[in-house]
Amino acid sequence: MRLFIPREHARVDDLNASLEAVLANNGVSPAIQGDVRLIVEELASNAIEHGDLARVEAEEHELCVDIAIREHLLTLEFRESGAPFNPLEQPPPDLDADILDRPTGGLGLHLVRQVSEQASYQRVGNYNVVRLTLRIPTEETGP
Secondary structure: OEEEEEOOHHHHHHHHHHHHHHHHHOOOOHHHHHHHHHHHHHHHHHHHHHOOHHHOOHHHOEEEEEEEEEOOEEEEEEEEOOOOOOHHHOOOOOOOOOOOOOOOOOHHHHHHHHHOOEEEEEEEOOEEEEEEEEEOOOOOOOO
């Protein structure tokens, strides 16, 4: 399934609602739905906040999310036309530092990496493509 939204914060909730409906219809647990919500909010917000819209054509100002469920794996692929940016290369936050001393940012991407079984980034033409895979627990494998 492929979903497109304009790169606007107001549309991220619409994207999440659509994805949650698809996941629920496919029997994906609320826990995994929560992980997907976290991933979508983080990656979509980063694309909206940090994407360089001045360098792309108007018709390319969309965020595309592909979702696939095969066997016990859920794959999300985000494609957006912003400036080259690999979120997976961002350093992890210093979780041992006092919260008042920590720089802003980085925790969301850290959590995305933690809930993903596999994560990859590619620059394809004018697009950033981030692919994440999550394992869907079964009764045999547990959470």
